[in-house]
Amino acid sequence: MQDTPNTPAQPKRPVRRVTGGVATWCRDQLARYVFLAVAFSATVSLLLIALFILKEGVPFIIKIGLKDFLFASEWDPSVGKFGIYPMIIASLWVTLGAMLIGAPLGVAGAIFLTQFVPRSVMRIIKPMIELLAGIPSVLYGFMGVMVLAPFIRNHFGGPGLSLLAGAIILGIMVLPTVISISVDAINAVPRTYLEGALALGATRWQSVHMVILKAARSGIIASVILAMGRAVGETMAVIMVVGNAVKIPHSALDSVRTLTANIALEMGYATGLHRQALFATGVVLFVVVMILNSLAMAAMKRKAGS
Amino acid sequence: MERKVKISVQNLSVFFGRHQALRGLSLDIAANRILGIIGPASSGKTSFLRALNRMNDLDPESRAEGRVLLDGADIYHPSQSAVQLRKRVGMVFALPMPLPMSIYDNVVYGPRLSGVRDRATLDEIVERTLTSAFLWDEVKDRLNLLALRLSGGQQQRLCLARTLAMDPEVVLLDEPCSGLDPISTARIEDALSVLKARYTIILVTNNTKQASRVADETAFFLMGDLVEMGETSQIFTVPKDQRTSDYVTGRFG
Numbered sequence A: 001m002q003d004t005p006n007t008p009a010q011p012k013r014p015v016r017r018v019t020g021g022v023a024t025w026c027r028d029q030l031a032r033y034v035f036l037a038v039a040f041s042a043t044v045s046l047l048l049i050a051l052f053i054l055k056e057g058v059p060f061i062i063k064i065g066l067k068d069f070l071f072a073s074e075w076d077p078s079v080g081k082f083g084i085y086p087m088i089i090a091s092l093w094v095t096l097g098a099m100l101i102g103a104p105l106g107v108a109g110a111i112f113l114t115q116f117v118p119r120s121v122m123r124i125i126k127p128m129i130e131l132l133a134g135i136p137s138v139l140y141g142f143m144g145v146m147v148l149a150p151f152i153r154n155h156f157g158g159p160g161l162s163l164l165a166g167a168i169i170l171g172i173m174v175l176p177t178v179i180s181i182s183v184d185a186i187n188a189v190p191r192t193y194l195e196g197a198l199a200l201g202a203t204r205w206q207s208v209h210m211v212i213l214k215a216a217r218s219g220i221i222a223s224v225i226l227a228m229g230r231a232v233g234e235t236m237a238v239i240m241v242v243g244n245a246v247k248i249p250h251s252a253l254d255s256v257r258t259l260t261a262n263i264a265l266e267m268g269y270a271t272g273l274h275r276q277a278l279f280a281t282g283v284v285l286f287v288v289v290m291i292l293n294s295l296a297m298a299a300m301k302r303k304a305g306s
Numbered sequence B: 001m002e003r004k005v006k007i008s009v010q011n012l013s014v015f016f017g018r019h020q021a022l023r024g025l026s027l028d029i030a031a032n033r034i035l036g037i038i039g040p041a042s043s044g045k046t047s048f049l050r051a052l053n054r055m056n057d058l059d060p061e062s063r064a065e066g067r068v069l070l071d072g073a074d075i076y077h078p079s080q081s082a083v084q085l086r087k088r089v090g091m092v093f094a095l096p097m098p099l100p101m102s103i104y105d106n107v108v109y110g111p112r113l114s115g116v117r118d119r120a121t122l123d124e125i126v127e128r129t130l131t132s133a134f135l136w137d138e139v140k141d142r143l144n145l146l147a148l149r150l151s152g153g154q155q156q157r158l159c160l161a162r163t164l165a166m167d168p169e170v171v172l173l174d175e176p177c178s179g180l181d182p183i184s185t186a187r188i189e190d191a192l193s194v195l196k197a198r199y200t201i202i203l204v205t206n207n208t209k210q211a212s213r214v215a216d217e218t219a220f221f222l223m224g225d226l227v228e229m230g231e232t233s234q235i236f237t238v239p240k241d242q243r244t245s246d247y248v249t250g251r252f253g
Ligand SMILES: Nc1ncnc2c1ncn2[C@@H]1O[C@H](COP(=O)(O)OP(=O)(O)OP(=O)(O)O)[C@@H](O)[C@H]1O
Pocket: B016, B019, B020, B021, B039, B040, B041, B042, B043, B044, B045, B046, B047, B048, B059, B206
């Protein structure tokens, strides 16, 4: 990587500096190997987890058949029925609903924070919003059960614990992700664009939506995709508010079970084929999240490119 | 030629926080002439230009005192809209800053904001303004190219065209040639000499030769004060103030 400070190629160095250099060099080398070891073990353990899930799940998918696993709508492990279609649909709808709520709110919040609030205020509010991402999801779920579900039951009918409740809670949970990344993307737009547009007689709002949002578009899209990844993978809050009935939902007020909830709920007692089926569910989730993250990366890269 | 006043600046001071960038300037700017503004770094030239189209307003710390009359109406009067003002007083910045869109879209950005939708009208504006900015021949075959792909000199001429497309009454130019080669500079200077028939032009320049070449009148700024203003020939040959004389002959400091 880097040249060490006292290679023989630089003989003119004063002697004093060379002796100092040896100690520095040792420390640098030590630090390098420590960091290398840490980075290596982190990567390896992630890799091992991925391999383990694949090893447990993929043979099951091969045995049952990918089509029967993904598209059969009956899940009853006690009689050997392993169709996760209802849960795929549930996960998709809950995620989509969360995005319909979280993306517009989050982007609007980011615009507000960057354009219509003094810098000094934003410097206080943004870290606070980022802290929200650290609230344990069980608390979001708790709020959902105590406040949101009764509200839905009383005003819209149904059991309350429903797809709608899940979408709303997740929509709120992804707000910090969307806001924080979108704010960064908008702030990265050169100030000259704003000045250029204003000098051409644009109003503040016109320059925001015609120039700034356009220039920050890829970063904003990336924030939404990352948020989607979070929403697909969220488990605890979702289990608490969606009701967990395994069936294809017919309305937003129906009780549903997501892929993540399925694994968490049944892993305690699953054995044999059932256990493998849960790992296979994990493989499906894994692939979905990988695809979403790659899309997000691609969106961010495109920004760097253009 | 009779001298019609387009902008009358009366006792204008500009502050940034506690820092005073302009100290009570008064001057009259003639219509259909080029006013050159010269002066050393941080003498307040940019602050002055940005006071004329209220771009200083973007900085919440900034504050203007005094009056700036555009055709007799005070642009800082509370009833005046900065957005409308900027459509009448266009600005070209020191660093070319095309918007991240095509050449065509950059030029028609202003007209579209004003509600022009007709394709033929927009096409006509694009051709006319790019021609005025001496850029048409270089880009007429690739109007859909991203404007950021143009060379620096071309970008600056595009910014001039884009400002002209708003059909402003006054054009402010802040060191428009600072990053350009002599040929691009000559092109912009040629453009300005033609354009003054239609617009009132204020040109800030760090290059005193440029002022002597293109400006009809020249003002010399120093540390936020207007030292002297007069016909360009007079400023460069028989300046009244010793400091002006030192500056234009390069013996400053
Ligand atoms: N937005 C701002 N906030 C704070 N101070 C500012 C701001 N704009 C300008 N100033 C200060 O006002 C003074 C005049 O600056 P201005 O940019 O008008 O000078 P200038 O004559 O254009 O200089 P140059 O030739 O270097 O462009 C400087 O001391 C500058 O630091």
